[in-house]
Amino acid sequence: MTVLAHEFEDEELPAWSLPAEASDSIRIRAGWPERVTPEWAWGGSTGAGVRVCVLDSGVELGHPLVGTVQRSVAARKQEDGTVVVEDDAEGDLCGHGTACAGIIRALAPDCELISVRVLGAGYTGSAAAMLSGLEWAIDEGFDVVNMSLSTTKKQYVDRLHELADVAYFKRTMLVASAHNMPVESFPWRFASVISVGSHELDDPRVFYANPTPPVEFFARGLNLDIAWLGGETITATGNSFATPHIAGMCALILAKHPELTPFQLKSVLHLTAANVR
Amino acid sequence: MSDLRAAVAAGVFGAEDAYRSLLRATVEVARAIFHAKAASVFLLDEATEELVFEAVAGEGADTLVGQRFPADTGVAGWVLVTRQAIVVDDLTADTRFSREAAESTGFVPKGLMAVPLLAEDKALGVLEVLDRPQQSRFTLAEMELLGLFGNQAAIALDLLQRARRARAALDGEGELGALARIATRLEDGDEERRAAGLQLLAALEQLL
Numbered sequence: 021m022t023v024l025a026h027e028f029e030d031e032e033l034p035a036w037s038l039p040a041e042a043s044d045s046i047r048i049r050a051g052w053p054e055r056v057t058p059e060w061a062w063g064g065s066t067g068a069g070v071r072v073c074v075l076d077s078g079v080e081l082g083h084p085l086v087g088t089v090q091r092s093v094a095a096r097k098q099e100d101g102t103v104v105v106e107d108d109a110e111g112d113l114c115g116h117g118t119a120c121a122g123i124i125r126a127l128a129p130d131c132e133l134i135s136v137r138v139l140g141a142g143y144t145g146s147a148a149a150m151l152s153g154l155e156w157a158i159d160e161g162f163d164v165v166n167m168s169l170s171t172t173k174k175q176y177v178d179r180l181h182e183l184a185d186v187a188y189f190k191r192t193m194l195v196a197s198a199h200n201m202p203v204e205s206f207p208w209r210f211a212s213v214i215s216v217g218s219h220e221l222d223d224p225r226v227f228y229a230n231p232t233p234p235v236e237f238f239a240r241g242l243n244l245d246i247a248w249l250g251g252e253t254i255t256a257t258g259n260s261f262a263t264p265h266i267a268g269m270c271a272l273i274l275a276k277h278p279e280l281t282p283f284q285l286k287s288v289l290h291l292t293a294a295n296v297r
Numbered sequence: 298m299s300d301l302r303a304a305v306a307a308g309v310f311g312a313e314d315a316y317r318s319l320l321r322a323t324v325e326v327a328r329a330i331f332h333a334k335a336a337s338v339f340l341l342d343e344a345t346e347e348l349v350f351e352a353v354a355g356e357g358a359d360t361l362v363g364q365r366f367p368a369d370t371g372v373a374g375w376v377l378v379t380r381q382a383i384v385v386d387d388l389t390a391d392t393r394f395s396r397e398a399a400e401s402t403g404f405v406p407k408g409l410m411a412v413p414l415l416a417e418d419k420a421l422g423v424l425e426v427l428d429r430p431q432q433s434r435f436t437l438a439e440m441e442l443l444g445l446f447g448n449q450a451a452i453a454l455d456l457l458q459r460a461r462r463a464r465a466a467l468d469g470e471g472e473l474g475a476l477a478r479i480a481t482r483l484e485d486g487d488e489e490r491r492a493a494g495l496q497l498l499a500a501l502e503q504l505l
Contacts (some may be wrong), residue, residue, distance in 0.1 A: 077375055
């Protein structure tokens with residue numbers, strides 16, 4: 021069912037204010053069901069056609085739990101201190117990115133996966149690499165960006181906030197790991213992203229809406245069997261791994277309802293959360 | 298050595314020892330609480346972009362302090378760079394990860410917990426707890442406990458670094474070395490020079 025049609029892309033629309041006679045020109049076709057259920061939201065979906073970007077430590081190519089990775093790039097620090105994003109064949113420098121990609125793949129087997137490696141630019145280059153990688157991902161127009169990472173560096177917060185808002189209006193859903201302690205880190209604290217913490221259940225499709233943000237959703241994050249380096253699997257715990265569960269659910273929902281904006285997607289997640297239904 | 302300098306030095310040197318003991322005590326308690334084989338605190342050396350073993354309890358306690366490895370690779374590097382705590386279990390001995398861990402810790406862990414050590418907007422290092430018993434499932438309560446130890450270790454590490462910076466200043470190294478030398482000369486100089494110096498400093502303070 022179509023919720024919101026992209027009918028306006030080539031038209032001149034009153035973007036900054038709304039004259040009386042123009043109100044018909046922005047009519048939004050709404051096909052919301054009487055009740056938004058998991059079946060309506062993602063029933064039968066495999067994530068086909070949705071492009072999910074994993075902004076992380078890289079993804080190991082050929083890992084059986086990850087399958088095809090459509091493209092791998094890395095944010096690299098140049099001699100002059102600037103960061104460039106270029107194609108990369110080094111894979112994963114840690115195991116973490118492969119783990120996140122595997123979780124998304126398990127939920128949304130037919131989605132496209134793109135890896136942006138932001139680790140390996142040196143410690144001091146890491147926040148700049150994260151920003152450059154994110155900027156690239158937003159420019160590429162990916163549907164979902166998994167960010168199981170954060171920064172506390174104040175000098176990057178304004179730019180990160182700006183990018184999160186740009187992504188929100190460009191229909192790129194940023195899904196970011198929250199801290200499990202009251203730490204001032206970003207981007208998960210921004211309202212334009214989805215922030216994710218962990219619950220203790222084993223069901224990968226069960227998530228809860230948190231009535232007291234900034235952590236907005238809780239997803240499976242404990243004792244997971246996940247992909248790791250060398251084609252291995254390990255057991256792991258962390259909000260890092262809860263986050264790709266929500267990214268995977270976003271892929272399932274967007275495959276079925278590609279017209280949803282981040283605002284609407286977040287509402288669908290809310291309405292289908294285990295404690296809201 | 299002047300009285301002022303001697304007094305400050307005594308405080309600084311004493312503090313450094315005390316904070317190192319506090320850090321050591323923190324990793325020992327973390328190891329005991331989690332019934333783990335080892336626990337360590339790594340300090341980030343920003344100048345070289347390396348993580349340095351600063352305090353170790355259990356396996357490797359006698360040999361690892363002072364050893365270094367790059368700060369942007371491996372699980373510890375990931376935790377430092379991304380500020381995210383993670384726990385991994387069921388590691389097997391033949392993966393690249395395990396080999397790297399073995400090189401940095403002296404033994405191959407089956408599992409590890411790692412949490413970033415944060416002070417305001419800075420990441421100071423990483424706390425790792427290696428090989429807790431794996432028969433029990435990990436819980437969110439344990440994750441919270443790990444975070445609490447991380448907080449405590451971060452405070453101890455922050456104090457230790459401050460004490461080291463103070464000592465470097467007293468030793469005439471670092472950017473505050475000049476100020477420490479001025480303080481010494483003010484104290485050592487005759488009354489007239491001292492009064493003139495203080496006047497000059499008052500003017501400088503006003504200017505700043």
